[in-house]
Amino acid sequence: MTTRTTPLLSDLRAALGDAYVLTGEAMAPYRIDWMGDTRPEPLAVLRPADTAQVSDILQCASRHATPVVPISGNTGLTHGTDAGGALLLSLDRLNTIREIRPDARVAVVEAGVILAHLHEAADAHDLIFPLTFGARGSAMIGGALSTNAGGSNVVRYGSTRGLCLGIEAVLADGRVLDLMSAVHKDNSGYDLRDLLIGAEGTLGIITAAVLKLAPKPRAYVSAMAACPSIGAALKLLHRLQAETANSVEAFELMPGNYIDAHLTRHPDARAPFEERHDVNIFLELGALSARDATPDTTGAVPMATHLETVLADMLEAGDILDATVAQNAAQRSEMWARREAAAELTRLHSPVVDNDIAVPLDRMADLISGIETATSAVDPGIPFLHVAHLGDGNLHFSGWPSTDDPDTHAAIVRAVEDVAISLGGSFSAEHGVGLSKRPAMARHKNPVALDVMRSIKAALDPQGILNPGKVLPPKSE
Amino acid sequence: MTTRTTPLLSDLRAALGDAYVLTGEAMAPYRIDWMGDTRPEPLAVLRPADTAQVSDILQCASRHATPVVPISGNTGLTHGTDAGGALLLSLDRLNTIREIRPDARVAVVEAGVILAHLHEAADAHDLIFPLTFGARGSAMIGGALSTNAGGSNVVRYGSTRGLCLGIEAVLADGRVLDLMSAVHKDNSGYDLRDLLIGAEGTLGIITAAVLKLAPKPRAYVSAMAACPSIGAALKLLHRLQAETANSVEAFELMPGNYIDAHLTRHPDARAPFEERHDVNIFLELGALSARDATPDTTGAVPMATHLETVLADMLEAGDILDATVAQNAAQRSEMWARREAAAELTRLHSPVVDNDIAVPLDRMADLISGIETATSAVDPGIPFLHVAHLGDGNLHFSGWPSTDDPDTHAAIVRAVEDVAISLGGSFSAEHGVGLSKRPAMARHKNPVALDVMRSIKAALDPQGILNPGKVLPPKSE
Structure with a gap:
């Protein structure tokens, strides 16, 4: 184990106690990210006990002009806690x-x-x-x-x-x-x-x-529905919102090839429908009111009965091709497991590139078709998998390029971003920017907005010691 | 009519056209505020046609280091658009x-x-x-x-x-x-x-x-309920939220003396209840779903029936003293009119001082009792009127001091603010800060927060030309 003694580390040990200033091998658990990769080596890992000690650390870091990178659960996906040569400040002891x-x-x-x-x-x-x-x-x-x-x-x-x-x-x-x-x-x-x-x-x-x-919802009503198009799925979403007082808690899109990948990976899993469909929706309603949630003699709750009516009605109108409502907790879990397999399924092949993008709800169909065209123009026939929080207009794209060439990877990421931006969307929906989406910030963010952000950063952190290099691209990037 | 010709006004007339640069008497309509007071005289009133012209104005104002104050509907209550000696930029033509x-x-x-x-x-x-x-x-x-x-x-x-x-x-x-x-x-x-x-x-x-x-809600269900305490009223709120899938659209408190004042001012109005009560709630549910809103043979909608059940149940338990559900649109309008008379009722006497404060929901009862004690300590027996968006923890206090002395007025305002702050609340809930709550910003806002706000202001508006003097108190205040 390496031990270092610098004036900075001495100050920090005095402030936190030796046991809470980690160096060398002791830092290993804090360096392994959610994807299993080991990230750059920090100067030290600090584990303050409370807000006052966080303040002590920042005062100390300011005096020494040393960067500080905060980390908590370490489940981020954009390398936002990379801390090479910096103090990695873990908040894990502030857990009350x-x-x-x-x-x-x-x-x-x-x-x-x-x-x-x-x-x-x-x-x-x-x-x-x-x-x-x-x-x-x-x-x-x-x-x-x-x-x-x-x-x-x-x-x-x-x-x-x-x-x-x-x-x-x-x-x-x-x-x-x-x-x-x-x-x-x-x-x-x-x-x-x-x-x-x-x-x-x-x-x-x-x-x-x-x-x-x-x-807390008193009951959940969960279902799978196959639709002929994204537009039909949005019709289902809007109708359910209007008829259940916005009780839709999840409205998730799994395209046909997502279902294929899930069945290949989990041969014991059941297909959601007898036939294969392109647009598969997992939806869940949360019944907050007693009237919606109190089971009748058959065990069905009124919200479930209402959902079945809506589904039957839209099936008749051709806006739904097939549908199934979970009849018990096990069937609900099965539906969630299929959706939550996304992280696993997108990592089945390597190399993988991914995007976390969003568009206005009425642009989602164009986004999906646009991505297919744009990525194939970079890497013809590239296989990919989508999964989307359709209710939020948020799509996760994962593609498996034919090459390890990083320039091709970057070109694929850019191609997907360009489609989202051209539809009035965002290149970063819910995962943040960190390091990995900094190039997209440079390319797509309104330059006036970038400039205002830089002004605010300079005003609040004039030495630039707080998580430097994250979020904001340098002016030259 | 005064006409002025300065290089600044010449530039602005060239940019906007003469008809959209108003001076002298032509500015009068823009200077009368929502309370009917005439505010300080601007240098000119500018009426740009679009964003590009707003940009022209700001470029011009920057060059001449001249303050610009934006105004739109002019219904603010905190003197946030006072523009003495400044350019008053009206957005009324950007109305598409x-x-x-x-x-x-x-x-x-x-x-x-x-x-x-x-x-x-x-x-x-x-x-x-x-x-x-x-x-x-x-x-x-x-x-x-x-x-x-x-x-x-x-x-x-x-x-x-x-x-x-x-x-x-x-x-x-x-x-x-x-x-x-x-x-x-x-x-x-x-x-x-x-x-x-x-x-x-x-x-x-x-x-x-x-x-x-x-x-759009398909039906509204409106009611008045008298409760023995604020705590009981919150019990009603939380129960309705939980049993109607958060369908509460309004939950307004009118204390007994508010009802008294309304009946005095409008002798033809009906009292909400046969007896006088201290805690009178006006509440409205918005039935988004067809199931909640489709009238039965009696014309009642299921949400109304459910509300009546809840009210009867809480009446039995002693958490409600009396209640009435609006049976038609006229009765609903009567309830809204009683609540919307607040602006009129609080201006019945002069001088008047007022506060727009908020506390966490579970502190509202303490706020109300605390205000009575605190204001009476400044001006013994001062009459006042409350009306509250109880569902948000937001209370509007209006008091009628026994004197015109501005120091006493300021002391009453401060006394009310102090109570709100002592309960973890805010001295400014929904009306903004403008000029009139700047002293409260100086007294109560976290000094670090004030300093960060000043840094941001300096970074984004280094000349200080955007609505100067509003929101942020000077360091010496």
Whole structure:
């Protein structure tokens, strides 16, 4: 094990205690990312106990002009926590759920709280913290806020930003910005909360938050539907929203080749339908009201009965080709497992390139056809897999290029981004920018917006020590 | 009529045409505010035709280092558009609804569109733009965005910020910041949209926006309920949210003396209940689903029947003392009229002082009792009237001091603010800061937050020409 003694590390050991300043091999667990890759070596890994120690670290780093990179659950997908030569500041010890206030419908949590732990704590009060995604057992609140994470039920509850009332953050110079409000309406100056959320630790390090809780659905009604087109699927979405008081919690698109890949990988799995279809939708309704959720003598809940009526009606009209409603928890789990296999299925082949893009809802069909044309122009016949949060207009593309050539990989990524941008979309929907989408920022972000972002960065972090190199491309890029 | 000819005004007349550069008496209509007061005299009133002309004005103003104050519907309540000696830039000619895209559930509008006009345009597509408040016939989108306006159904749909997907704004130097996205998930760098929303024109002038539309409720179910306490009223709110899939669109508190004042002012009006009660709630549910809204043979809709069940149940448990459900449109209008009389009732006496404050939901009872004690300590026995968006924790206090002494008035305002702050609340909920709440910003806003706001202001508007003096208190204040 390497040990280093520099004035900086001595200061940090004095502030945190030796046990919480890791160097050498001890840093290994913090360097392995969600994809299993080992990332560049930090100067040290720091594990502060509380906000005051985070402030100590930033004061120390400011004095020594040393970069600091925050990390929490380490489940990011854009290399946003790469910390070569920097101090990697882990928030994992700030893991207290300080308070659940059921009557105010809020939770007060620290940045190192694991998402699944907050789910459990809210559940004990018959409430939910709605944010959820595959990595919920590892992902922490700090990272979710810093990347404005999305997930599977944004269509009903919004992204992380929409679920947060207040934050506490430590600035580059160590000052603590206390915006820990539990108030729903607060127009007292600039919206610094939303500026720090999604800034990926480049403007400040979020240490705590006040989060909104929501009533827990009393029942879930889950279904698979095959549609003749994306347009028909959107018709189903809009009709369900209008007829169930916006109770759609998930509306996920799995194209035909996604289903094929799932069945190939899991030969014991059942196909969703007898025939193969191109547009397969997994949808889930959350029945919040007793009237929607109280089972009748057959065990069906009224919302399920209503869904079956809508599906039958649209089947008759030709807007649905086949449909099946989950009859029990096992069938619901089977539907979720098919959707949550995405991370596994997209990594079946190598090399892989991927995109996390979004378009307005009424442009999704054009996005899908456009991507096929554009990627084939770069790498003819390139196989790919889509999976989409269709309710949010958010598509995840994974392609398997015919070559290892990094220029071709980059050209494929760019081709997909170009299609999204040409349809009024975004090259970055829910995973953030980090390092990997910085080139896209340079190519596609409104140059005035980039310039304003750089001005804000310079104003808040004049030495550039907070997660340097992330989010904002250099002017020359 | 005064005419002035300065190099600045010559430049502006060349850019906009003589007819759209107003001086002297022609400015009068733009100087009278929503309360009927005439505000300080601008250098000129400018009426640009489009974003390009707004950019021309800002370039010109930058060259001449002359302040620019944006104004749209002029219905603000905090003197946020005072423009003494400045260029008052009216957005009233940027009044085009560019596009309604029903399948994407968005409207693309210019800043000068009147809120009520957008309501009508959305209605034609069986959709709503949910933001609404008393001044909807005059207020414009630009002002609603710049103040992050609230209103009567924030409890269901959120404030203006939550209803906006994209904006276009002109910066201090005339550059156009194009963030006109119709995408629901977009994590491409810092959240400049939400920074400009609510900044009251001090960081840029919003010229257009992409706004979210929502399905139109098929029926409204409206009721009055008298409760023994605020706590019991919150129990009713939470139960209705949980049992109607968050269908509560309004949940408004009118204390006993508010009802008294209304009956005194409108002797022909009916009292809501036979007996007088201290805690009177007006609530409205929006039935989005056909199942909730399709009338049965008696003309009642299922949501109304369910509401009646809840009310009867809570009446039995002693959490409700009396209740009445509107049986027709006339009774619903009567309930709304009682609530919307607030602006009139609070202006019945003079002088008047008021506050727009918010606390976490579970602190509202303490807020109300605390205000009575705190204001009476300043001006013993001061009469006052509350009305509250209880569902948002937002209370409007109006008091009638015994004296004209401005120091006493300021002391009353401060006393109310202090109570809100001591309960974790905000001194500014939905009306913005403008000039009138600047002292409260100086007293109560986290000093680190104020400093960060000043840094951002300096970075984006180094000459300080955008709505100077608003929102941010000087360092010495």
